[in-house]
Amino acid sequence: MSTEHAIEDRIDKAAATVGSVWPIHSFVTANPLSGFEDMPFDEAVTQASALFGGRGYPSPETFRAALDHGQIDPDALRSELNERGYDADPDALLEQMDTGEPEPPDTDAERVDRVLTKWLSAFLDEGQAQWPMPNREDGFYSAFRSVVAVDGRVPDDETITDLPASPMETIESVLEPHPESQLVPIFEEQFAALPGWTGLIKQRADDDGAWQSAHPITLEGYLAARFALLSAFDVDIDPSIGSDDAETRPGDAIAEAFLSAWEASYRGDLVDRVAAESRARAEIEGRNETQTHGTESRDESESADRPDAQLVFCIDTRSEVIRRHIEATGDYETHGYAGFFGVPVEYQEYGSDVSVAACPPILDPKHRVSEVPTDGDARATHDRFSGFREAAGEVIETLKTNPATAFGFVESAGSGYGLALAARTLVPDRVRDLVGVADDATPDSHEFCEQRVHHQHTDDADLPVGLTREERAEYAATAFELMGWEEFGRLVVFTGHASETANNPYGSSLDCGACAGNPGGPNARILATICNDDAVRADLRDRGIDVPDDTVFVAGEHNTTTDEIELFDEPVPESHEADLDRLRADLSTAQETATAERAESVGADGSEGVAEMERRAADWAETRPEWGLAGNAGFVVGPRELTSDLDLDGRAFLHSYDYSTDPDGDALEAILTGPLVVTQWINAQYYFSTVDNAVYGSGSKVTQNPVGNVGVYQGNGGDLMTGLPQQSLMAADDTPYHQPLRLSTVIHAPVDRVTDALADHEEVSELLDNDWLSLTVVDPTRDHRAFHYEEELEWTPASEAVDAEATTPTAPAVADD
16 A cells, blocks of 8 residues: 555545635636646546546537527638538537436435535535534544544445544555555546535635644544545445546537537637738837927827726726726726736725735735724714624524524514515616715725825735835835836826625625636726835836826726726825816716626616616525626737727727837736736636536526535535636527637737747647637737647747648747748
């Protein structure tokens, strides 16, 4: 038998096949097949199918609908099919696609899952259960060992009654008859049996947060409990099939052809539009330079063209819609930047007992920032109202859930609850207005608190509290360098985003993914505070970033459900109050036109856009308050001018970048290794949740049951669901709203510079080589031609890409023309 260390290594290797799952209150979109990203996409979905039973490609019906709606170019499809040796009619080929049927479950294994998930939900509960599992402080395995012997659903077996104190002893005893070559396949199948719970355990152990510290659980402890139950139920643990032995479904090659053609059709249109805008922009700049020469100085010309305000939004696809409508209301510039605004913090709001990691999951927080009250009167008002609400809520919750009081409470309060439910159901907008009046009387924390941004000390978790002057200047400089800024208006608004929904377990999935499923307003406030700092501005000036004295930075938050943008009440000079008033009025106008567009996308009357989206935000029975990032398919990295005249239908992530201000490619590398990876995760989550919602998504909201404040079940138990609900993806039961396409990235930069950046970051080029996303470069130094990435740092001119794919397995590197 292997040593304990060797077993732990094999457990870690097997666990890589299961994606991490975050608690539902901080839902993070991530690729459910992230453990397979080191292999080509087609192999990955085949192996994942063998483990999880999930489909890896859209259904024939989905492809047929895309064909009928003209979303798949027939020539692109024919090329992809010919490349794979198919010459039959596309409709006939779709008939041949084998979607496969899942194998019937093992009854005894199901019994094991039912027992195990019952104790997992009790142990991993984060404050929802009234009667928590005993002995949780000793860790999962010890707590399980203390209760399983009296579980009436478990056979009276000596394996259960005499469990060793050490989980590794249990694992070793069960594995003793099995050769070492079987260990990883055995572990993989056991993790894949409950990938939701396993993914949550994996994330919780990696995060090592407050709940893990109080109630620790490990993959070894989980496996030991599972093996003990499998032995008690006499379930064979021999691996049924190793992932390496998985067989490709007969129809997968056909599906890959249809998918590639669909993606090429979308990508081709996007690239053509960006390339055309690149050429047009160059022509305009050339004419302007000729006209400006000899008539006025460059400084005078730039001053005259200064925008009324510049607004920085998250690269989130929903920002694309509101940005278009804001730019249409006046002389405004909008820019795209990752929604945590480049400052990786652990943030604690005033009055909260916990802090949250307000940065992408691929980063660890580097600082702790908390809110500190500065206005005593406003604080007292806030505390009085919020304290009353909290106390009343706790009393009502206790009365409802305590067996001794529940029936009496329902009998006495039933009529009042009935009226409240009726109001929330029939007139949710009126209820929202009433709640809004009460909220208006209660100051928000940003109205009476300042953020502890300046460095204070290091806390018990070894996180610096606040930021040093050098760090503040670095984060500000990085933001402007990545976006390619050289000019500043009088007002610059950093705009985070959050969603507003009622009765929605998946509410955090609609908040800012770059802030780990939290609102982005606090991060916007941090960067605005940093940039208003005179010392930081002096340091920026030394780095060649000259912020004018009359530039004021403001923070705000975009409500993605209602398209309202709140500008936080930070003090601005009297000289800027009129600018701020005008901006607020124009933002209100933009809200009206943007919500009209969004209302139509959900089948509502666009003329009642604001009212309809506010109703959806307040309606506790609304299963689809907004579409979130559904539809995402593209990622454009370049100046806003390339897309400002394009309606991208809320389907593209937009990151501002100007290659001319980034001669060394440092900013480009940061975008490739950060935002590109995060957007690929988001895209993959939406893709797999759409192609197989039962396995990779979370089914219908109607039949979901929240459990332990950590996730949702389908029905009354079982595995945690890992992805997005049907209502976030489907227009109807069998009609996807989200088009399941892998991400198409378009970068405006010299192709050689992109190649150099990829060469230095194998983890990114590997994603491209393995077809988890695509990359096309529009090169302004080569007559604005487009080049499509093939593999191994080689490119093909985009106009020749389809033919090249059909004739040569490896395209040649781009040569100078």
